[in-house]
Amino acid sequence: MKRRMALVLAYDGTDFAGWQRQTNALSIQQVLEETIENLLHEPVHVTASGRTDAGVHAEGQVAALDLEHPIPAERLQAALNSNLPASIRVMDCYEAAPDFQPRYDAKRKTYRYTVFNGEVMPPKYRFTAVREYRKIDWGKVEQCMELLIGEHDFAAFHSTGSSEKTTTRILYEAKSYADPKEPALRHMEFTGNGFLYNMVRILVGTLLDIGCGKRDPKDIELAFQTGNRNLAGPTAPPQGLTLVQVEYEKNRINKEKTVDF
Amino acid sequence: MKRRMALVLAYDGTDFAGWQRQTNALSIQQVLEETIENLLHEPVHVTASGRTDAGVHAEGQVAALDLEHPIPAERLQAALNSNLPASIRVMDCYEAAPDFQPRYDAKRKTYRYTVFNGEVMPPKYRFTAVREYRKIDWGKVEQCMELLIGEHDFAAFHSTGSSEKTTTRILYEAKSYADPKEPALRHMEFTGNGFLYNMVRILVGTLLDIGCGKRDPKDIELAFQTGNRNLAGPTAPPQGLTLVQVEYEKNRINKEKTVDF
Numbered sequence: 001m002k003r004r005m006a007l008v009l010a011y012d013g014t015d016f017a018g019w020q021r022q023t024n025a026l027s028i029q030q031v032l033e034e035t036i037e038n039l040l041h042e043p044v045h046v047t048a049s050g051r052t053d054a055g056v057h058a059e060g061q062v063a064a065l066d067l068e069h070p071i072p073a074e075r076l077q078a079a080l081n082s083n084l085p086a087s088i089r090v091m092d093c094y095e096a097a098p099d100f101q102p103r104y105d106a107k108r109k110t111y112r113y114t115v116f117n118g119e120v121m122p123p124k125y126r127f128t129a130v131r132e133y134r135k136i137d138w139g140k141v142e143q144c145m146e147l148l149i150g151e152h153d154f155a156a157f158h159s160t161g162s163s164e165k166t167t168t169r170i171l172y173e174a175k176s177y178a179d180p181k182e183p184a185l186r187h188m189e190f191t192g193n194g195f196l197y198n199m200v201r202i203l204v205g206t207l208l209d210i211g212c213g214k215r216d217p218k219d220i221e222l223a224f225q226t227g228n229r230n231l232a233g234p235t236a237p238p239q240g241l242t243l244v245q246v247e248y249e250k251n252r253i254n255k256e257k258t259v260d261f
Numbered sequence: 262m263k264r265r266m267a268l269v270l271a272y273d274g275t276d277f278a279g280w281q282r283q284t285n286a287l288s289i290q291q292v293l294e295e296t297i298e299n300l301l302h303e304p305v306h307v308t309a310s311g312r313t314d315a316g317v318h319a320e321g322q323v324a325a326l327d328l329e330h331p332i333p334a335e336r337l338q339a340a341l342n343s344n345l346p347a348s349i350r351v352m353d354c355y356e357a358a359p360d361f362q363p364r365y366d367a368k369r370k371t372y373r374y375t376v377f378n379g380e381v382m383p384p385k386y387r388f389t390a391v392r393e394y395r396k397i398d399w400g401k402v403e404q405c406m407e408l409l410i411g412e413h414d415f416a417a418f419h420s421t422g423s424s425e426k427t428t429t430r431i432l433y434e435a436k437s438y439a440d441p442k443e444p445a446l447r448h449m450e451f452t453g454n455g456f457l458y459n460m461v462r463i464l465v466g467t468l469l470d471i472g473c474g475k476r477d478p479k480d481i482e483l484a485f486q487t488g489n490r491n492l493a494g495p496t497a498p499p500q501g502l503t504l505v506q507v508e509y510e511k512n513r514i515n516k517e518k519t520v521d522f
Contacts, residue, residue, distance in 0.1 A: 012384040059383060077381075086387045120338075122320060123273040126347045128385065180441045 002066040004100050005073060006253045007032075007046075007080075008092035009061040014127045014239070015087055018054040019061070028052075028088060032063070035083050040069040049102040049109065049246040050195070055238035057128060060091065060110075060245040062102045096253045108172065108247040110191040111200045113240045115208070118184025129185060130240035134212035138176060138186060141211040145174040145188070147220050148203065155227035157203055158196030159235065167227070169194050176207075189244070198235050205233035263327040265361050266334060267514045268293075268307075268341075269353035270322040275388045275500070276348055279315040280322070289313075289349060293324070296344050301330040310363040310370065310507040311456070316499035318389060321352065321371075321506040323363045357514045369433065369508040371452040372461045374501045376469070379445025390446060391501035395473035399437060399447060402472040406435040406449070408481050409464065416488035418464055419457030420496065428488070430455050437468075450505070459496050466494035 009028075017025030021033075029046055036044045048063045071079070077093035084090070114129040117138075121131050148171050155167040171192040179185035188207065190200055206223075209215035215233060223231035270289075278286030282294075290307055297305045309324045332340070338354035345351070375390040378399075382392045409432050416428040432453040440446035449468065451461055467484075470476035476494060484492035 010381075010383045010385075012387075057385070059385075081381060087384050089381050089384050091381050091383070120271075120342060120350050120352050122271045122352070123348050123350050124271075124318070124320075124389065126273075 002068050003070075004064055004066050004096045004098050005076065006094055006096040006100060006102070007063045007065070007077075007090050009048075009063055010059050010089045010091050011057060011061070012087040012127065013052060013055050013057045016054065018056065019048050019051040025054075031085065031088060032080075035080060036065065039079050039083060040067065040071065042068050047102060049106050050243070052241075052243055053198075053238050056241045056243070057239075058243040061243050062106070062246040062248070064096055064100055064102045094253055097251060100248075100252050102246070105248050105252050106194065106246050107249060108191055108193060108245075109195060110173075110189065110244040110246075111195065112242045112244050113188045113190075113200055113204045113236065114179075114242070115186050115188070115204075115240060116184055117186055121184075122182075125182075125185065127239055128242070130237045132208060134208070134214075136186075136208060136211035137213070138178075138211065140217070141188070141207050142176050144207055144210050144217050144220060145176055147217070148174045148190075152224045153227060154196055154199055154224075156223035156229050156232045157199050157206070159198035159202070161197060164196060167196060169196065169199070200241060201236045201238070202232050202234075204236040204240070207233070208236065209233035263329055264331075265325055265327050265357045265359050266337065267355055267357040267361060267363070268324045268326070268338075268351050270309075270324055271320050271350045271352050272318060272322070273348040273388065274313060274316050274318045277315065279317065280309050280312040286315075292346065292349060293341075296341060297326065300340050300344060301328065301332065303329050308363060310367050311504070313502075313504055314459075314499050317502045317504070318500075319504040322504050323367070323507040323509070325357055325361055325363045355514055358512060361509075361513050363507070366509050366513050367455065367507050368510060369452055369454060369506075370456060371434075371450065371505040371507075372456065373503045373505050374449045374451075374461055374465045374497065375440075375503070376447050376449070376465075376501060377445055378447055382445075383443075386443075386446065388500055389503070391498045393469060395469070395475075397447070397469060397472035398474070399439075399472065401478070402449070402468050403437050405468055405471050405478050405481060406437055408478070409435045409451075413485045414488060415457055415460055415485075417484035417490050417493045418460050418467070420459035420463070422458060425457060428457060430457065430460070461502060462497040462499070463493050463495075465497040465501070468494070469497065470494035 021027050021029045032046050044065045046065045073093045077090045080090045115132045116129045117132045151170045153168050173191040176188045219231045282290045293307050305326045307326045334354045338351045341351045376393045377390045378393045412431045414429050434452040437449045480492045
């Protein structure tokens, strides 16, 4: 009988065409599947808590796969980390419930978006932060992030193309803070029960427009009421985005660190 | 009459064969010289406070060049940042004393070496930190770093090939600390009046050997006394090393932020 395994993945999205398999470009899904197939000599299909776009990073993406091979979780983790490219790491690996589904079982997801809002951006941030040339009032951004918390219809803040039943989501947390080592580096962090396609990047695009005075804070409330995409800002570039964490109920994955809901 | 300009440079050393021009590989010096020559149509020679090896990074390398062209410092900085690859940035630019020499005028230099000493290294650290697989006693490392402070003959802690008059150097500061965001990431920082070739990397190799119990702390004192390279540890890999800052006397470069000695 196959066991369902869960992987917690960190990756640098710079060199990949995103999570999902593509016909003409290298995806994280493809690299993982091929590495596991080469190691264990059985065909596997790896699913994730959600797709990440090209250039988007992960610190705690969660993926699942079914395995015939009896390899223990910790040995699978070590073997994968010896064989994967250095841009992908298995941070954790464990057996999951037989019906565990990383996407549908996810209770909370956290994304972080990073912007460099100073004079000259040090090269080391160039793959993980986006240079914001406009002068941003971060106090204003922080105030607007509080308006986002709660249950809202985020229809105005998503890209079409996704086939969601509802565009209502709950944001549990939304905050902005300066990096402890580099004050010009600002992080914006969002925790919610789920996110629509491009939702974080459009929220960030909107917040930055408000922070520089180009857009009115009232547009957020109006956008919630009307679902009008034109009341939201542009989609911020992918490389500033990181999927930080995905949380599940305890019985879904056999690991102490999962959360009680 | 030519003016002498000073550049404060940050670079990601990953893609370069180090600071110094090579015949068969791309160096930071070559990229800078060619970019300036293309911009200002005059031949330039750029010298630095010291060479950095392939893979070594900089946050505050200081370089100098003589220019016929009357371009103001801040315009040169902006033009360079528009034309250099994203892996090199001019963090600051100003006129220097006509006889300013970034290498010989340097009063203090600071290097940082970063090690990841945890279970699985997140991919984002792979170009700037070195994975240390052994269990390190960081308290012991910190104690040994205190032994390094002061004026010593660092002959045992350098690679031959450099033609220094003396191997005596003063270390003003040497400390180790955990990264504020990632406890498994440890930084080792050294400030001195100058550093011999590979000195920081050999000091780090020695400290890590001591920290895991492979080498005795007394070896440091013995190495100072005897100059015996065998009493020091291996040369730690380049990618963990960053040249953080080079400090000069105030009159050398016309900038408020320079230091009084």
